[in-house]
Ligand SMILES: Nc1ncnc2c1ncn2[C@@H]1O[C@H](COP(=O)(O)OP(=O)(O)OP(=O)(O)O)[C@@H](O)[C@H]1O
């Protein structure tokens with residue numbers, strides 16, 4: 001698997017103290033914060049990212065970020081993937097249906113997700129990266145992410161292994177609905193979410209392995225990813241603990257959810 005790199009921007013200068021040639025440089029990022037439509041977007045991006053890093057889910061790395069001391073609002077900086085020169089299929093673009101022949105669906109299984117198009121490409125991607133696709137799908141069901149369609153990219157063409165990566169977990173966890181209370185209500189529902197763009201396209205054995213991986217994630221690690229000893233954007237500490245508890249409960253129902261939604 002090729003390593004996903006992030007994009008160095010502008011020019012770098014020698015770091016004055018470095019004795020080994022380190023440079024001071026800049027990395028491109030997409031900066032996100034809380035929003036009317038997603039009052040807990042910042043927290044949810046951050047917590048989901050830390051969970052994903054622990055579990056080895058291929059999502060772009062993101063970090064808390066802020067500009068100098070005068071602007072105190074924290075942002076979530078999703079580091080920009082270095083895509084230049086790589087043949088990456090952009091599933092984040094609206095599918096205008098130009099490459100799909102609707103009348104010939106022989107290659108895709110029944111019951112695939114069609115609402116956002118890219119059906120053939122999605123099928124090809126899941127075939128080329130079966131483990132990663134399973135990992136992303138199971139993870140999304142665990143964190144209550146209904147918004148994976150249009151939020152991933154990957155190299156499909158060619159025989160050799162390339163990269164596949166998911167981005168934007170800003171509509172998961174406490175931001176899976178516009179308010180925190182409604183989000184917690186959804187998270188406590190064992191029938192939520194009810195669909196996933198990779199449904200019918202993933203491998204059962206790999207999904208099973210990923211369910212086991214989530215279920216064996218220790219409580220201390222879930223807590224470290226979800227509970228901060230501080231308010232994060234609009235999310236106060238008691239809400240963070242509720243998110244932690246919801247994820248512990250969802251571990252128990254994850255196997256059934258995967259069976260119902262993905263197969
Ligand atoms: N880390 C990244 N690397 C490369 N491209 C990115 C990255 N983050 C975001 N993008 C691009 O920017 C677009 C917008 O980012 P993102 O999906 O996080 O924003 P959003 O406000 O949640 O949008 P939406 O609600 O429409 O999904 C993505 O669809 C993708 O094309």
Ligand SMILES: [Mg+2]
Nearest residue numbers: 150151167168
């Ligand atoms: Mg998006």
